């Protein structure tokens with residue numbers, strides 16, 4: 338009787354061990370898949386509008402550290418504008434900027450968009466904080482072409 342009980346216990350432990358191994362193996366398979374699936378998030382920002390208003394649309398941007406973003410910038414206005422946020426750029430890792438047929442790699446601090454142009458800035462925010470955004474064309478910051486960028490942990 339005791340031998341049967343012992344045998345049963347051994348079998349039970351074997352089953353538990355196998356189940357445990359399956360769970361461990363499964364998590365090793367699932368975690369890299371989840372990482373690979375983490376999509377690039379797109380955020381669209383217009384510099385000014387067709388009415389010539391000196392504003393960013395939207396003027397408040399939120400990011401998360403470690404998440405990759407594609408910042409889609411466009412200028413639908415009749416004048417050129419800047420997307421200037423040096424501290425935000427310093428707090429982020431830039432993979433590339435694409436504008437027209439040109440792809441620029443390396444650190445970026447400021448982008449100038451001529452009327453009707455677009456640019457794509459692919460970046461990963463690294464350091465949380467609040468950062469200011471402005472357009473550095475003379476008079477535009479004073480007219481209210483400013484914004485805020487928040488990077489959350």
Ligand SMILES: [Cu+2]
Nearest residue numbers: 418472474477
């Ligand atoms: Cu401007």
